[in-house]
Amino acid sequence: MKDVAKLAGRPARLKRRQFLAEGPQAVREALLAHRAAIDEGLPPVVAEVFATEVCLERYPEFPDLASGLPLRLASDDVIAAMADTVSPQGIVAVCHFVDRTLDNVLAAGPRLLAVMVRVQDPGNAGTVLRAADSAGADAVILTSSSVDIYNPKAVRSTVGSLFHLPVVTGVDFEVLIQRLQARGIVLLAADGYGDIDLDRLQDESALRRLGNQEVGSGSPERTGPALEAATAWLFGNEGQGLSDAELASAQYRVAVPLYGQAESLNVGTAATVCLYASARAQRELV
C-alpha cells in the first residue's frame, strides 16, 4: 500500500514505470484500454486495482472489467492514503506507463500531432491531451522539459484520454523537429504573435474542400500552409509561449484570432481551436 501511495511522486513512478488512475471513470478507461491491449497482444495497461466494497456495490461492472487482474478490497482510508485526490471515490488502479516511442508513432503515418513544448501545468497538459483526443489527433508528444503526464493531476485532467491515443514523452525538441521534417510533416507553431491567421487558413481550406477554385474575383492566394496536410502543432509554455528558437523551427507561425479584448488564450483553449481546425480540414464535407 505504501508502494502504491509513492506513485503520487515522480521518483517512484519513474523507477517502477507505473502510475495511478483514480476514481471510477479513469479506472474504467484504464481497464478498457487494458483489455484492448491484451486482445491485440500488446503489453498490459493495468497492474492491479484497489476498491472499497461500497464502490464495487455501486459499480458492479468492475470485477468483470478487471477480470484476469488482481482486484483487491481496501478500506476507504487505505484508498484515500494511496490516492492523490481528496476523494478518489473508492477505487484506484496501478497502471503501467502507456507512452510509446517516437518511432512507433511516426511509423503509423500520422496526419495530426499535438506537441507540447515546455508545458508546465499538469492541468493544462491534461486539457491539451483531452482536446487532442476529441479532435482525433493521431498522437500527443511532450518534449523533455514538459510536465510529467503521469502526474496525478495531469492524469485526472485527461479524463481518460491518456488511455485513448498514443502519447510520447521526454522527446528532445531538436530531435523531434528533425524527425518530423524528414517525414514531410508540416510544423505549425501556435503563436499569439504569429503572422498567419488561423481563420484565413480555415477559409482557404474550406474553399478547396468545397470544390470551388474560382470565387469572386478569382482563386485566393495561398498565404500559408494547407490545413489538410499532415501537421504537427507546437504548443508552448503557458507563460512564455514558444521561444524564438522554437518558433524558428516551425515552418509557419499561426495565430488564433482574438476578437475581443482578451490578451491571450489559455494553452488548452488555443490547442482546442487549432486541432479542431486541422481535424475539420482533414475531413470531407460532412
Place this chain on the structure above:
Amino acid sequence: MKDVAKLAGRPARLKRRQFLAEGPQAVREALLAHRAAIDEGLPPVVAEVFATEVCLERYPEFPDLASGLPLRLASDDVIAAMADTVSPQGIVAVCHFVDRTLDNVLAAGPRLLAVMVRVQDPGNAGTVLRAADSAGADAVILTSSSVDIYNPKAVRSTVGSLFHLPVVTGVDFEVLIQRLQARGIVLLAADGYGDIDLDRLQDESALRRLGNQEVGSGSPERTGPALEAATAWLFGNEGQGLSDAELASAQYRVAVPLYGQAESLNVGTAATVCLYASARAQRELV
C-alpha cells in the same frame, strides 16, 4: 482589512456588491476598466487598492493606474489574509460588481451571447467567460442557478476578461429564453447528443460567406441554423449538461463533433469551439 477578507465569501460580496481582484494582472485589468468607465461617465469599477511596497517597486505603474483611488500600503501578511490566493503577489483591489442588467445588454443589439446554465465550477465559468471574450462575444449571461462569477477562483480563471465584456448574472432561465426569442436571437444548445453537427453548420456558413451557391451537385440543403445569425449559445452544467426542458427551449441542438475516443468535451472547451465557430461565421472572409 477584515471586511476585505470577508469578500472571499459570498454573503459579504452580495451584501456589499463588491468582490476582490487579486494579483497584478487582475488588478491592472480592473484599473483599466475603472478608468474607461469613469471616462464614459459610468459607475466606478474599483473602490480601493491594497499593495505591498515590494509590489509597487516591481510594478511602478500602479500608483498612476490607480490615480484618484485610495491606494493603501499593506504588509505581505495583510495582503495574504485578505486574499483567497495563496500568493496574491502583493496586490489586491476591492471592486464593485460589474454585472449589467439583461435589458442593458439586449438594448445594444447583441450578435453573439454565451449563456451558462447551471455551470457550477468556478474555474469552468471563468474559462467560458475568457473564451467568450476571445471570440468577441457581446456578453456573457449566467442563469440564477450558476456559480457566482465573483467567486475568487472564477475571477482568477477569467484572467481579466471579467472586466472586458458585459456580464449578466442571476437571470431566470425561462425569462431569459422569452426575452431572447422576442429579440429574434437564435438559441443554440451545445449538446453532445445534438442532432446537428457543428462542422456541417460551419461548412454551410463558409459556402455562403465565400459567395458560392452552386457547389458540386447543387447547393446543399440548409440543415439547421445559419451561424452568421444573431445567436445565443446555451452551455449546460458540467456533469449533466442541459436538462431535457432546457434543450427543448433551444431552437437547435448542436453537437461539437468528437473525432477521437473522448466521450465528451469539457464545458470550457466546447464553449470555445462553439463561440469561435459563430465568431468566424459572423465575420467576412479575412
